[in-house]
Amino acid sequence: MANIETTTAEAEETKVAPRKLGDTWDGWSGQVEENNGDLETTPWVFLGFTSCTLVLLNVGAWLVYFLVQPRLMELPEWLMRTIVMGSGGVLCAIDLMFALVGLTVLTGKNFVPFFKGRHIALSNIIPWTVKVSSLFGISKDRMANSILQVGNRLTAVNQAQIERDELLILLPRCLDKETRDQIKAVTAKYDIDFHICAGGQMARQLLAEKAPKGVIAVACERDLMAGVQDVKAAVPVIAIANKRPEGPCRNTNINMVEMENAIRMYLGKELIKQVETELIKG
Known part of the structure; x- marks a missing residue:
C-alpha cells in the first residue's frame, strides 16, 4: 500500500485554494503593487x-x-x-x-x-x-x-438623506477576516445589511432587486471604475477602494472610518472626523 501520509506543511498547503483573480486583473504579474x-x-x-x-x-x-x-x-x-x-x-x-x-x-x-x-x-x-x-x-x-x-x-x-433599508452595501469576497468582522460590527450598529458579491453580474442583480437609493461599493479601483461606468450614475455611489498588501483578490482591507462615514452620510448623521492624507503615499 502506498504511503499517503503528508507533512504538516504539505497538508496546510493543500487547504489553500488557488487565487482566483477578477477579469480586471487578467495578466497580473504577481508583484505587490506600489506602496x-x-x-x-x-x-x-x-x-x-x-x-x-x-x-x-x-x-x-x-x-x-x-x-x-x-x-x-x-x-x-x-x-x-x-x-x-x-x-x-x-x-x-x-x-x-x-x-x-x-x-x-x-x-x-x-x-x-x-x-x-x-x-x-x-x-x-x-x-x-x-x-x-x-x-x-x-x-x-x-x-x-x-x-x-x-x-x-x-x-x-x-445626496439627500435616505432610510437604512434604502442603502445597499456591496463587498468583495477578498476582504480579510478582521475587516469582515469590523464591517459586521459597523453595519449592525446602524442595523444595515451588506452583501458579498462574487462578481459584477451578482452586483447588477442586487441593484435590480433592491432598487436602492444609495450604494456603498467596496472593491479595487479597476472594478469600481467599471461598476460606476456600468450603472451610469443611475443610483448614487460611494466607492471605497480596498488596500491590497498581498496583491489583488486576497486578504484586502479598507479604511473603516471611510466606511462608517459613508453610512452616516447617507443616513444624514454627522461625520466622524479623521486626519485626511493630502499627499500621495509612498
Missing part, C-alpha cells in the same frame, strides 16, 4: 492633471483656429461666427465645470448641483487626463483612486 497596495490618493491629483489637460486642450483649440482662420474667412460671416462662438462656448463650459468641481472639493459646499445623477468617472476627458498623468509616472490605478475620491465628494454634496 504595498495602498493607493489612497488625494482628489487633487485628478483635478490637477485635468487642469493641465484642459490647458493643452484650450491651447490646441486656439492653434487650430489660427491655422484654419483663412478658410473660415471664406465662409458666410454668420456661419463663421457660429463656429467660433460655439467652439469657444463649449471650451468655456468645460473649464467652468471643472473649476466648480474643484471649488466643491475644496470647500465641501455644493457648487455642482448639475452633477446630481451623474458621476465624474463618466467624463470624456478622463482618458486624456490618464495619458497626461502617465507621462509623470502616475499609474492608472492611482489616478482611478483620485477620480473616485472626487466622485465621492460630489455624491456626498448632492
